[in-house]
Amino acid sequence: MNNFYITTAIHYANAKPHIGHCFENLLADVYARYHRLQGDKTFFLTGTDEHGLKVKQKAEDNDKSPSEFVDETSEYFRQMNKDFGYSNDYFVRTTDESHKKVAQELWMRMVETGDIYKDSYEGLYCVGSESFILEKDLDENGNVPHYGVPPVKVQEENYFFRLSKYQDWLLGVLKSGELKIYPEYRTKEMINMVEQGLHDVSFSRPKKSLDWGIEVPNDSEHVMYVWSDALTNYYTALVNNGVEGEFWSNAHHIIGKDIFKFHAVYWPCMLNSMGLELPSSLFVHGMITKDGVKMSKSLGNVVDPYSVKDVYGVDALRFYLCREIPTGDDGDFDMERFDVVYNTELGNKFGNCMSRVVAMNHKYFDGEVFVQESFEFSELASTLEQAVEESFVTFNLKKVCELIIEFCSELNTYVEEQAPWALAKAEEMQKLKVVMYNLLEGLRIANRMLSPFMPGVCARGLDVLNLDNFDSKFVTGHKLGEKQILFPRIDK
Numbered sequence: 001m002n003n004f005y006i007t008t009a010i011h012y013a014n015a016k017p018h019i020g021h022c023f024e025n026l027l028a029d030v031y032a033r034y035h036r037l038q039g040d041k042t043f044f045l046t047g048t049d050e051h052g053l054k055v056k057q058k059a060e061d062n063d064k065s066p067s068e069f070v071d072e073t074s075e076y077f078r079q080m081n082k083d084f085g086y087s088n089d090y091f092v093r094t095t096d097e098s099h100k101k102v103a104q105e106l107w108m109r110m111v112e113t114g115d116i117y118k119d120s121y122e123g124l125y126c127v128g129s130e131s132f133i134l135e136k137d138l139d140e141n142g143n144v145p146h147y148g149v150p151p152v153k154v155q156e157e158n159y160f161f162r163l164s165k166y167q168d169w170l171l172g173v174l175k176s177g178e179l180k181i182y183p184e185y186r187t188k189e190m191i192n193m194v195e196q197g198l199h200d201v202s203f204s205r206p207k208k209s210l211d212w213g214i215e216v217p218n219d220s221e222h223v224m225y226v227w228s229d230a231l232t233n234y235y236t237a238l239v240n241n242g243v244e245g246e247f248w249s250n251a252h253h254i255i256g257k258d259i260f261k262f263h264a265v266y267w268p269c270m271l272n273s274m275g276l277e278l279p280s281s282l283f284v285h286g287m288i289t290k291d292g293v294k295m296s297k298s299l300g301n302v303v304d305p306y307s308v309k310d311v312y313g314v315d316a317l318r319f320y321l322c323r324e325i326p327t328g329d330d331g332d333f334d335m336e337r338f339d340v341v342y343n344t345e346l347g348n349k350f351g352n353c354m355s356r357v358v359a360m361n362h363k364y365f366d367g368e369v370f371v372q373e374s375f376e377f378s379e380l381a382s383t384l385e386q387a388v389e390e391s392f393v394t395f396n397l398k399k400v401c402e403l404i405i406e407f408c409s410e411l412n413t414y415v416e417e418q419a420p421w422a423l424a425k426a427e428e429m430q431k432l433k434v435v436m437y438n439l440l441e442g443l444r445i446a447n448r449m450l451s452p453f454m455p456g457v458c459a460r461g462l463d464v465l466n467l468d469n470f471d472s473k474f475v476t477g478h479k480l481g482e483k484q485i486l487f488p489r490i491d492k
Helices: 019-037 053-061 066-083 097-112 163-176 185-195 226-230 233-240 244-250 257-274 305-312 314-324 335-365 378-393 397-418 420-425 429-450 455-465
Strands: 003-008 041-049 090-093 116-126 131-133 152-161 180-182 204-206 219-224 251-256 281-285 288-290
Touching (some): 019 041, 019 066, 019 281, 041 066, 041 233, 090 233, 097 116, 097 219, 097 257, 152 257, 226 257, 233 244, 257 281, 305 335, 314 455, 335 397, 335 420, 335 429, 335 455, 378 429, 397 429, 429 455
Parallel strands (some): 003 041, 041 090
Antiparallel strands (some): 116 131, 116 152, 204 219
8 A cells, every 4th residue: 555645736716616627626536536446545635726916806806805705716616526526635725824834834944945035026927827927938919828918017026936046956857757747748848948947936025016925934024926835735735634744755746737837847946945855746737628729708618517517417527528638638528529428438338238237137146146266357357457557657547438448348248249138048047147247247347447537426336236345346145236327318
């Protein structure tokens, strides 16, 4: 058994969650459930990032104080976790006093290392990304990429972090693979960026410009810059749960490509300055698009995850997102394809196979299982388990889903080839016992492998098989539960 720590980026609390937040939390949840299934002691963290100018402005727009506003929006994210079956162990808020205390302690570690200093600065500030930006990084229209708005010119006295000091060290970390990044091409992307040179970055804002943030230790006139505050949550959450010694050495962050730089550049250098270990890996996911275009309310192409969930069920939506959205790249949400996946892969290949096999076993053996000495699919199951493990390591959940559905297809093919109904008619009952055992054991394995993606449906599958858990074994004389329709046909 190993310890495994998985996190999402903490979500910015300036608006209600959308399908992108749903997707990121789902990816982390699948990892957490998979590692628990493997027997690993697992800690899954998510939460909300609640400081910064965007939050303050949005609160003012809603005639609320920042604290009132984030109390409300953070609750939407908590509810999303419940509604979509996410099994996080802790929900961190950067307005928590416990987070503030540890974040300030980590700031002082960087001060003691000599990596934080005060200086005057004049530059371009992007409110959308809560970051200063260089002119060379603007698009051809002078706008900030991903946000589509021009930055504002700012002149103020700030605290700075000596990012430039760590350029050579970070290049070594990236080139050696000490910090693993998936998909792997993202590593090359980041190396190319670092080789262009790192500049010291602003790490605070004066209170006269922004008073909504964590106060800089020993300087009541400044608040910590939102990124210097937010990134520390991955460590502060463990400290405040008393488990940093258990989990920090095997930390994995799931993040969107839009904040990749902060996690692959700022965060490792901050950790070095603090004297802390690097995370084991960064899993970088793309954006969910609609008809090949980024979702936007103005375009009217936003997919409401709740409307899909309410019709098809939460587990079908979870599976579809992992099955059809390439984990490391942008992927399109297509309702026509959703219907195909629901009816063909979930309804027929998995759900219908469960119903048929269980119904036949009840019909021929009154629901009793007869365990055999050998399992015909043992080699295939072993190969599947190994391939699934490899795909989890490389952040390819799409491949995992494909592999499991292929296994279900093999079970369906076996049903047609062996024709249990024909064996029963010919009264070849011993051979029928063998066939039914092979199918039932195969379905137990399929439910087990699918459970990180569809915990609700697979829990019902466990009830049908009448097993205590996914690692329970059949014994001769075991009685199955009653069949269930796991994926009912949706009439439109």
